[in-house]
Amino acid sequence: MSYKFQFRDVLAQQDAIFDGLLMTLQLTAGTISLGFVIGLLVASVLVYAKPWAKTMARVYVEVIRNTPLIVQLFLIFFGLPSLGLKLDVVTASLIALTVNLGAYTAEIVRAGFESIAKSQIEAGISLGLSGPQVFRHVVLIPALKNVYPSLTSQYVLMMLATSVVSQISAADLFHAGSIIQSRTFRDFEVYTVVAALYLALSLFMRGGFSVCYRLLFRRP
């Protein structure tokens, strides 16, 4: 068996790699920002709203968390047009990823809210803090601090999961792999390089989140 690994050909395709990387980063950033907001809102509904709203939020979370992301993506990109809503690949990707991350974020943040002991809230009220103030200082910030590891882990997983948008031909890093594949015919090397880039990205993200933790939550 003689096969010569040719990584140089793959590494020469810097333009495709760079464009794909950029798209992945943009999708990730967009998804995390929007997903966080959605997750926070839904978590608040899950814990504090009226029963009917809680049920709706619960249905959203359970449906998303118990179905695969790729199916959700296909439903939005291929399915919605037949209902009259045509979307381009990037918009469809963003919507699918955000809706998906929102559900996972909601569940994590909900657990965070519920982990704050009632005695803490009672202490806050006894000190004369108003409802919103108690929520912000006694519940929200300590809860986010507690679930920060789970949440950021989920974000890194989501960055890796964005690779699925390649299947609707969105030009992300993974899709760049198939482009390079068609140019160089170096299947194995291509995906090894792509994998290494994702690994680098995930390490970078983890490091970045570590730094953020210190900036956000450490006392000066």
Place this chain on the structure above:
Amino acid sequence: MSFVELKSVVKRYGQHTVLQDVSLKVERGEIIAIIGRSGSGKSTLLRCINGLEPVQAGEVWVDGVAVHDPASDMRALRAHVGIVFQSFNLFPHLTVERNITLGPTIVKGVSKSDAAKLARDALRKVGLEEKIGAFADQLSGGQQQRVAIARSLAMAPNIMLFDEITSALDPELVGEVLLVLEAMARDGMTMLLVTHEMNFARRVAHRVVFMNQGRVWEQGPSSEFFAAPKTEELKSFLSSVLH
């Protein structure tokens, strides 16, 4: 040689020296209470005796076995040295009976039926025979601690070590545990107790040892120890504790 002998023991955790040149002798049948502030090294002292903590210098001899020597057969020794911990440390996934029979069946090769009998006898001594099939989370703190004592007793130890065994208990549950200890004392068991229960120490212990800054600061017969402390540190400790 005494039954338990510590010779110039030094114990360090990283840069921090917990025991500095500690020497102590315990004879068979003696009941020793060890008191002192937190951080004085009293728990560490106890844990060095059954080899839970290795020592950096000095010697620890128990019943002729060199505990400080890694080559010693600790398994055989541990079958004769019972220890009861502050947080009981019962095995939550096993019944009371299995907690007690685990040691005898595995370490001593006792048969299941003999071990069951051992368990019943041990539980009778601590007054909890009827709880033989219960799990730890179904028992109160005082009951769990008594089961922990029974677990050690079932191994037929020559010496019992108690590491602040009543500190984690609600006040009303302390008495039932101390009663068990008094019965053991009457039976002639060699006992070392790290404790805050000063009245108990005064009543039951033969000798009291005061640990301070990692050293044996003062020791003496319990009759004189509390009434006439010799060192300043012991005086101030006693006055802060016996208010």
Place this chain on the structure above:
Amino acid sequence: MMRELSGLDLAYLILAMRWTVLLTLLALVGGSTIGLLVAAAGASRQAPLRHLARAYVGVVQGIPLLAWLFIFYFGLAILGYNLPPWVAATVGYSVYAGAFLGEIWRGALVSIPKTQWEAALSIGLNYAEQLLHVIIPQAVRVAIPPTVGFIVQLIKNTSLAAVIGFVELTREGQLTTAATFQPFAVYLIVATLYFCLCYPLTRYSRQLEGRLRVIR
């Protein structure tokens, strides 16, 4: 040639679920084997083993599952093996699951308080006996809820095997869509079928977690 979406399509979709379940089971077997080794190494007293386990988990978890599938799919082809997609899929999923399961199980092992080890040591048990009689029984109880939770992830993840041509539920959905031009209906059915597989397990894992907390 377009045809109407019919009951027959629904039947084929439901039947395709068996491949999803099969792939999940294969991944579990392979993943558990690797996971046990990773957990044992990760919780061991030898530092080099711990580092090795951490490296394995870190690398596998830092690369998208799609990439692993493609690497094994193309990599195995290079080695001269002309294997069907399910082999590459099984290997890829086993490697992937092995890292996640290994991490869950390692976490369970080290969550058992040091005091349990000490109590077992103090009644004379050696390292192996401590593990066998005291530590592992407790670790298993702790590990079950997150393991069941991961099985749900695994079921969803098998949907990606469609991309390397393995015909499970999602691929069957793609094929049905191509034949009937009814993507919305088809993928809605596919999603519902996945939900039927996953939701009961999710509920079960939550029940287990609740029961565990009561015991503690």
